[in-house]
Amino acid sequence: MSERFTKGMARNIYYGGSIFFFLIFLALTFHTTKEMPKRDHRENITESVVRGKALWEDNNCIGCHTLIGEGAYFAPELANVYDRRGGEAGFKAFFSGWMKAQPLNIPGRRQMPQFNLNDQEIDDLAEFLKWTSEMDDNNWPPNIEG
Amino acid sequence: MNTLKYQSQAVAKPYFVFAMILFVGQILFGLLMGLQYVVGDIVGGLIPFNVARMVHTNLLIVWLLFGFMGAAYYLVPEEAETELHSPKLAIALFWIFAAAGVATILGYLLVPYATLAHITGNDLWPTMGREFLEQPTITKIGIVVVALGFLYNLGMTILKGRKTAINMVMMTGLIGLAVFFLFAFYNPTNLALDKYFWWFVVHLWVEGVWELIMGAILAFVLIKVTGVDREVIEKWLYVIIAMALISGILGTGHHFYWLMTPAYWQWVGSIFSAIEPLPFFAMVLYAFNMVNRRRREHPNKAATLWALGTSVMAFLGAGVWGFLHTLAPVNYYTHGTQITAAHGHMAFYGAYAMIVMTIMSYAMPKLRGVGEANCNRAQVVEMWGFWLMTVGMVFITLFLTGAGVLQVWLQRLPESGEALSFMATQDKLAIFYWLREIAGVVFLLGLVAYLYSFFVTEKKAA
Ligand code: HEM
Ligand code: HEM
Ligand SMILES: [Fe+2]
Numbered sequence: 001m002s003e004r005f006t007k008g009m010a011r012n013i014y015y016g017g018s019i020f021f022f023l024i025f026l027a028l029t030f031h032t033t034k035e036m037p038k039r040d041h042r043e044n045i046t047e048s049v050v051r052g053k054a055l056w057e058d059n060n061c062i063g064c065h066t067l068i069g070e071g072a073y074f075a076p077e078l079a080n081v082y083d084r085r086g087g088e089a090g091f092k093a094f095f096s097g098w099m100k101a102q103p104l105n106i107p108g109r110r111q112m113p114q115f116n117l118n119d120q121e122i123d124d125l126a127e128f129l130k131w132t133s134e135m136d137d138n139n140w141p142p143n144i145e146g
Numbered sequence: 147m148n149t150l151k152y153q154s155q156a157v158a159k160p161y162f163v164f165a166m167i168l169f170v171g172q173i174l175f176g177l178l179m180g181l182q183y184v185v186g187d188i189v190g191g192l193i194p195f196n197v198a199r200m201v202h203t204n205l206l207i208v209w210l211l212f213g214f215m216g217a218a219y220y221l222v223p224e225e226a227e228t229e230l231h232s233p234k235l236a237i238a239l240f241w242i243f244a245a246a247g248v249a250t251i252l253g254y255l256l257v258p259y260a261t262l263a264h265i266t267g268n269d270l271w272p273t274m275g276r277e278f279l280e281q282p283t284i285t286k287i288g289i290v291v292v293a294l295g296f297l298y299n300l301g302m303t304i305l306k307g308r309k310t311a312i313n314m315v316m317m318t319g320l321i322g323l324a325v326f327f328l329f330a331f332y333n334p335t336n337l338a339l340d341k342y343f344w345w346f347v348v349h350l351w352v353e354g355v356w357e358l359i360m361g362a363i364l365a366f367v368l369i370k371v372t373g374v375d376r377e378v379i380e381k382w383l384y385v386i387i388a389m390a391l392i393s394g395i396l397g398t399g400h401h402f403y404w405l406m407t408p409a410y411w412q413w414v415g416s417i418f419s420a421i422e423p424l425p426f427f428a429m430v431l432y433a434f435n436m437v438n439r440r441r442r443e444h445p446n447k448a449a450t451l452w453a454l455g456t457s458v459m460a461f462l463g464a465g466v467w468g469f470l471h472t473l474a475p476v477n478y479y480t481h482g483t484q485i486t487a488a489h490g491h492m493a494f495y496g497a498y499a500m501i502v503m504t505i506m507s508y509a510m511p512k513l514r515g516v517g518e519a520n521c522n523r524a525q526v527v528e529m530w531g532f533w534l535m536t537v538g539m540v541f542i543t544l545f546l547t548g549a550g551v552l553q554v555w556l557q558r559l560p561e562s563g564e565a566l567s568f569m570a571t572q573d574k575l576a577i578f579y580w581l582r583e584i585a586g587v588v589f590l591l592g593l594v595a596y597l598y599s600f601f602v603t604e605k606k607a608a
Contacts, residue, residue: 005381006381007311007377007380007381007384010381010382010384010385010388011311011384013384013385013388014384014385014387014388014391017388017391017392018388018391018392018395021391021392021395021396022391022395024396025395025396025398028396028399028410028411028414029342031408032342032402032407032408032411033339033342035407035408036338036339036342036406036407039338039406039407040336040337040338040339040406042336042338045335045336049335050335053335053337054269054272056275057263057268057272057274057275057276057333058259058260058263058264058268058274058275059259059260059275060196060197060200060259060274060275060280061196061275062196062275062276062277063194063195063196063197063199063200063259063277063280064194064195064196064199066482067337068341068404068405068482069404069481069482070277070341070482071277071482072195072196072199072277073482073483073484073486073487074179074182074183074195074196074199075195075568076567076568076569077482077568103191105187107187108185108186108187109186109187110182110183110186110195110569110572111186111187111190111191111194111195113191113194113196114191115260132337135337135338135406136406137404137405137406138403138404138407138409138412140403140404140478140481141481141558142478142479142558142559143558143560143561143562143565144562144563144565145557145558145562145565145566145567145568145571146568
């Protein structure tokens with residue numbers, strides 16, 4: 001780098017640039033959080049959904065699955081599992097059966113643990129997954145398989 | 147032979163040693179998971195995949211933190227030209243952090259996660275069960291306490307000593323690390339907000355403040371091994387971190403495409419994150435330039451190799467593999483596939499694992515009283531470790547990328563109804579996962595060679 005470009009100038013770009021873009025980031029974050037209610041349908045977060053999220057966390061489901069593409073890549077995407085497995089008509093029946101059947105014990109197949117949840121808890125998790133599936137995430141994933 | 151400029155730098159040693167112990171654990175659990183990917187029931191229900199994954203990623207983060215702390219305790223006094231404010235505090239914090247870390251990992255392994263959440267009172271202040279932030283709330287509080295003590299100790303040292311650019315950048319990076327970690331305590335019941343602010347920890351760490359830490363460590367080692375003028379090195383350092391933050395802060399947007407956010411993030415995230423490879427590329431130019439312009443032949447060739455290697459691998463892992471999937475139209479198809487895993491591996495290894503091994507390579511001979519550098523034989527073994535680990539990681543990345551491309555092809559590109567299901571796709575990827583596991587074994591061999599190099603001494607003349 002040429003001699004005319006000094007360390008002091010580089011330092012000023014660093015401080016000025018980072019502060020400037022950090023402020024823009026904060027402004028956009030502020031705007032985004034104002035827009036979010038239109039897309040996350042928070043009015044539908046029931047007590048049951050809240051308990052479902054806690055169960056999702058307390059059992060570390062994210063350690064195998066993705067949820068809207070974030071998490072682990074070992075097991076299927078679950079943000080749209082509600083739509084994939086029956087929706088309004090069939091999801092709860094499917095889900096309850098699924099949770100109770102674990103581990104499937106098919107030799108060589110990836111195993112999902114048995115979490116010993118009661119019917120209420122399974123229903124809460126189902127409500128959480130239903131609410132999650134109904135959020136507007138800019139049309140991700142590309143297809144039903146997630 | 148004691149070559150330490152300041153005796154209190156010695157507190158760095160336990161941090162580095164413990165980091166390496168955790169590193170071994172990280173890799174063993176990585177290999178276990180690699181097997182579970184292809185033989186799902188390999189250990190029955192003994193260690194479920196999610197447990198192994200928490201252990202793997204949390205050990206990684208914690209050993210990198212130990213490495214950063216060791217690096218700071220080593221370089222801050224030398225830069226400030228004064229002894230560390232309180233070596234006793236540094237050692238006390240070492241034991242607290244190590245004990246908390248071991249207890250947390252044992253907690254993951256010995257009791258079901260839900261039980262751990264219950265006994266640590268997660269319902270009082272829920273922070274657990276989110277990727278990378280799985281630690282019980284009490285552990286998170288412990289991390290904050292350790293960080294505060296650590297920053298206080300360094301801050302007092304810098305206040306009474308010389309305030310070099312390297313020290314200021316290192317300190318800013320470390321403070322930023324602590325500040326952004328505070329978002330780990332924010333876990334709203336609304337998943338949309340939870341996810342948005344989760345990235346304030348994860349992205350603003352690895353593509354923000356950690357780059358300052360990496361830049362400062364690299365600058366320090368380059369000054370030492372090349373003898374190039376400090377003014378030049380520090381000017382580059384500012385340019386690099388300026389580019390890193392200017393691109394990386396708004397680059398956070400590349401994680402907001404598919405959250406419940408306005409669509410402008412697809413533009414902001416794509417444009418700014420597309421610039422993120424630049425600082426990594428600048429680091430390559432800078433490292434090679436400085437080494438070419440070197441004014442001295444430092445006897446520690448291995449440290450120079452690590453310094454060059456980390457710049458190249460960080461550029462490949464973060465810059466090239468990051469760019470690969472960062473534009474919104476591409477990310478729509480690749481989001482959350484094995485491509486993400488490929489990038490995560492090479493970026494974490496190239497930038498952060500390797501920068502820690504760079505400073506260790508430079509500092510350990512001095513910390514152990516060996517002298518300026520290890521003997522030739524030890525350096526040769528260390529370089530074997532470097533190459534085996536690095537080549538192992540290149541192949542892990544390539545095989546995961548292969549798996550990811552096929553996954554996108556089979557599962558993401560076709561229409562609903564024609565796309566293969568997730569599990570059916572995984573079966574088709576088995577060959578890539580087996581090859582990844584073999585590359586992982588090469589990586590482990592490299593790690594063994596690297597650790598063995600610490601015990602190699604000059605052959606006694608016959
Ligand atoms: C023997 C070598 C290794 C093997 C076999 C291995 C295997 C794995 C596996 C199977 C996962 C979980 C992927 C999933 O969620 O489905 C994972 C995650 C991860 N590993 Fe490794 N690993 C190895 C070494 C490393 C190293 C050296 C690093 C970094 C220095 C690393 C960093 C990570 C990170 C950051 C994640 C989370 C990735 C993400 O969320 O995208 N691993 N690893
Ligand atoms: C050393 C720096 C970096 C590290 C350690 C790193 C690490 C990671 C990790 C671990 C993830 C997975 C997070 C998760 O589990 O969901 C990730 C995701 C991602 N990274 Fe990086 N990264 C770095 C730099 C970059 C850069 C410079 C770019 C862009 C040029 C980039 C682009 C991305 C993108 C687009 C994703 C999201 C992938 C997805 O949609 O699934 N990264 N990174
Ligand atoms: Fe990112």
